[in-house]
Ligand code: DGP
């Protein structure tokens with residue numbers, strides 16, 4: 001099996017869609033099925049750049065909107081050598097948020113052009129599968145209140161949801177829409193099936209950009 005690469009699988013969606021829970025369960029399930037799999041998340045708050053992002057999200061520091069956008073992107077770029085190495089060594093990566101979050105969140109702010117928002121992430125490794133967890137605002141509300149982070153308001157999240165819908169029109173990306181209002185187990189089963197297919201389809205393909 002030497003030479004076969006792992007797949008880059010991304011989970012996206014608005015806050016409270018259940019991404020982090022599903023990402024953890026997906027990693028465990030794929031491992032049980034015999035795939036070498038690891039989980040990653042963005043923002044990765046432990047790096048130096050990640051600490052600046054964490055402080056911004058927790059409203060402890062105020063960063064200018066373009067500046068924070070570029071830091072989120074830099075936080076992805078700094079992991080690219082590791083991501084490529086793992087994929088090439090046959091490890092599948094399940095990633096909780098990626099460049100689509102960057103575009104959906106920043107372009108929901110006033111006076112941001114979608115094209116400008118996309119540029120810093122151009123050239124990142126291309127996901128083999130992007131699982132979009134869609135949850136209605138009503139169901140999201142039953143999952144408990146928001147935390148205190150900067151983007152956690154209903155009005156902002158509604159804008160983000162609209163941006164994601166726009167991004168999903170891009171047919172060059174392998175989007176799969178999953179109804180995350182279903183119970184956790186059903187969602188999990190769907191994510192697992194879609195991921196296994198993506199791993200199989202990606203294994204003898206070059207890593208895209
Ligand atoms: P999380 O750790 O998944 O809860 O993400 C923290 C918050 O940061 C969440 O509201 C989504 C937002 N976010 C994630 N990535 C980006 C990004 O690249 N740019 C911007 N502006 N926001 C992002």
Ligand code: NA
Pocket residue numbers: 015149
């Ligand atoms: Na959050």
Ligand code: NA
Pocket residue numbers: 019020096
């Ligand atoms: Na999360």
